[in-house]
Each structure stands twice: as C-alpha cells, then as structure tokens.
Amino acid sequence: MSSLTVQRAIRMRRVQRTRATTNGTALRPRISLFKSNKFVYAQLIDDEAQRTLFSASTRDIKEKMNRTQQSARLGELVALGAKKAGISSAVLHRGQYKYHGHLKAFAEAARAGGLAI
Numbered sequence: 613m614s615s616l617t618v619q620r621a622i623r624m625r626r627v628q629r630t631r632a633t634t635n636g637t638a639l640r641p642r643i644s645l646f647k648s649n650k651f652v653y654a655q656l657i658d659d660e661a662q663r664t665l666f667s668a669s670t671r672d673i674k675e676k677m678n679r680t681q682q683s684a685r686l687g688e689l690v691a692l693g694a695k696k697a698g699i700s701s702a703v704l705h706r707g708q709y710k711y712h713g714h715l716k717a718f719a720e721a722a723r724a725g726g727l728a729i
Contacts, residue, residue, distance in 0.1 A: 627708045634705040635659050643690065643722075643729070644705045645715060652683050652714055654690050656702060666693040683714040684721040691725025701728035 636642030641656040656666040668689045670682040677685070694702065702722075709715050719729055 623708050630706060630708075634703055636703055636705075639699070640701050640703055641665055641694075641699060642705045643702045645707060645709065645718065647709060647714060652679070652686055652718070654686055654718070656690065656694060656697070656699065665697055665699070666690065668693060680714055680717045684717040687718040687721030687723075688725045690718075691722045691727040694727050695725075700726070704729045 634642055636657050636659040638658050638660065641658050644655045644657055646653045651670045653669040654667065655664050657664055668686060670679070670686050672689070673682050673685050675685070694700070704719055706715055711719075723729055
C-alpha cells in the first residue's frame, strides 16, 4: 500500500469516527465545515429531513483579511443566518480537521454571535 493510500484511509476513519457521534435535527442542526486550499465552507444541515437549512462560505466575504479572520467572519455570518432561521443552537461537525486555527476562530465567532455550539 502506498503512503498516500494509507493517509487517505486514516483520514476517512477519522471522518467516520467524528461523523458517527454527530447528528443534526431541525432544532439543533449540524454545522458541517469544509476547508479547501482557498476558502472555508459551512452548512447548517438537518440530518433527519436530509436538507441544508443555511450555507455560506468565505467566497462571499469581499473584505481584505487573512484566512483566520475570514473564518471568524464566516462564523458571524452563520450565526446571523441561524438566527434568521430561528435556530439558537447547533452541533459542530469538524470532519477530519483538528480544532484549532480556522475552525477555532469560526466556532468562537459563532458563539459570540449568539449560536450555542
């Protein structure tokens, strides 16, 4: 097995392990995060109805700032979108990513915006 295949298998096990314990409902949806090389994407997902309630990304942010600041701004946008949808709390699904840097900035900004994570 090549080293890339082993790394991919380890990553997929980590994703499955975090996803197995994270489930969203209509009252407390799951916030799914994805980081590409340039942008961060967030979705509020109701797993019971299998639909996306709200989505946003750092592509929508036109201000000049670094990626951590963009992630924090995205957390504020998600908190505002959740308030408009009548959602006060959510479950954070970090996927394969460690809880630091962009993810931590996003979560702290969402909490500051009034979303209970």
